[in-house]
Amino acid sequence: MAELKIISMDEVPVEEVEWLWYPYIPFGKLTIIHGDGGEGKTTLILQLAALLSRGEKLPCDSTEREPIKVIYQTAEDGLGDTIKLRLLAGNADCSQIKVIDESEATLTMLDERIEKAIVETGARALILDPVQAYIGAKVDMNRANEVRAILSQLGRIAG
Numbered sequence: 521m522a523e524l525k526i527i528s529m530d531e532v533p534v535e536e537v538e539w540l541w542y543p544y545i546p547f548g549k550l551t552i553i554h555g556d557g558g559e560g561k562t563t564l565i566l567q568l569a570a571l572l573s574r575g576e577k578l579p580c581d582s583t584e585r586e587p588i589k590v591i592y593q594t595a596e597d598g599l600g601d602t603i604k605l606r607l608l609a610g611n612a613d614c615s616q617i618k619v620i621d622e623s624e625a626t627l628t629m630l631d632e633r634i635e636k637a638i639v640e641t642g643a644r645a646l647i648l649d650p651v652q653a654y655i656g657a658k659v660d661m662n663r664a665n666e667v668r669a670i671l672s673q674l675g676r677i678a679g
Contacts, residue, residue, distance in 0.1 A: 540645060541568070541578045547644065550675050552651060562597065563606070565647050570610030572645060573617055588644040591618045591637055593627060595653030618643060628656035629674045638677065646678075 538547040545551045555561050571578055575587035597603050599619060607614055618641050620633050627633060629648070638646065648654045652661060659666045 539581075539583070540572075542581050542583060548678050550671060550678055562594075562649055565649060566592075566603070566606045566612075567610050569617055569645070569647065570607055570612035573607075573613040574611065587613060587616055589616050589618060589641050590645045590647065591620065591634075591641065591643045592647045592649070593620060593622075593654065594649045596650065627654060629654050629670045630656060634674075635677050 539545070540547050553561050553565060568578065569590045569592055572585075572588050572590055575585050577583065577585070592603070594603055604614065607617060618637065620627055620637050625631075634646065637643065655661055655667065655670060659670060661667055
């Protein structure tokens with residue numbers, strides 16, 4: 521059993537938040553875009569990925585930015601017949617958009633390939649679309665303790 525340790529909030533240093541898209545998506549944190557099917561979540565995130573790939577300003581945010589690499593994983597749409605076409609329609613720099621090959625093994629949030637891909641590519645954003653497809657087959661999404669453990673691992677990688 522862990523030893524009790526109390527932290528006084530006056531001892532906690534204030535830290536600046538670095539924003540990917542102010543005030544919606546911070547760097548180093550998990551952000552979930554939620555909505556019913558067909559409401560445009562994929563369209564939104566692909567447009568954001570396209571803007572990020574070119575270093576352009578995001579909607580309602582005047583922040584100047586450099587282009588960044590984005591890892592985009594999809595379990596619902598084909599890369600060549602859907603995703604790339606949408607990225608091209610958004611004028612994405614497709615050399616900045618990376619995908620982890622799942623042809624030999626399906627990816628889950630606990631897969632070490634995620635962290636390796638982030639390090640190898642220098643990606644600053646990871647998109648899992650839809651997130652529930654990457655929870656893993658042995659995880660019951662209705663059990664908060666199981667989902668929390670997986671999200672904690674992904675949060676560790678993000679931070």
